[in-house]
Amino acid sequence: MKVHSRPERNVNIHTVSALSIEEVHAREGERVPIRIEAHMNNSAGIFQVQETLDKKIKGSPIEDYVEVVALTMPDEPRMDQRIANQLVIMEGKFKPKD
Secondary structure: EOOOOOOOOOOHHHHHHHHEEEEEEEEOOOOOOOOEOOOEOOOOOHHHHHHHHHHOOOOOOOOEEEEEEEEEEOOOOOOOOOOOOOEEEEEOOOEEEE
């Protein structure tokens, strides 16, 4: 699913992170049945994934069945310094994955 948003007049971490999410996919998981991938054009998107998606899954009945992965999109012009290329929620925290 492609995600497109128009910038709001106020620029803050919420708008920057929301605009950083390009696509979200649900696939078969590697460690658990469901893998949700958030493809970001900017590392700031991790805030959106952590503050919205992770909070909805954490503590819910599906927590043990869903893997959330946030990825910066490859082959994009580097307009920002990539802090992390891929993060996975493990033990309740986002951790870099090699």
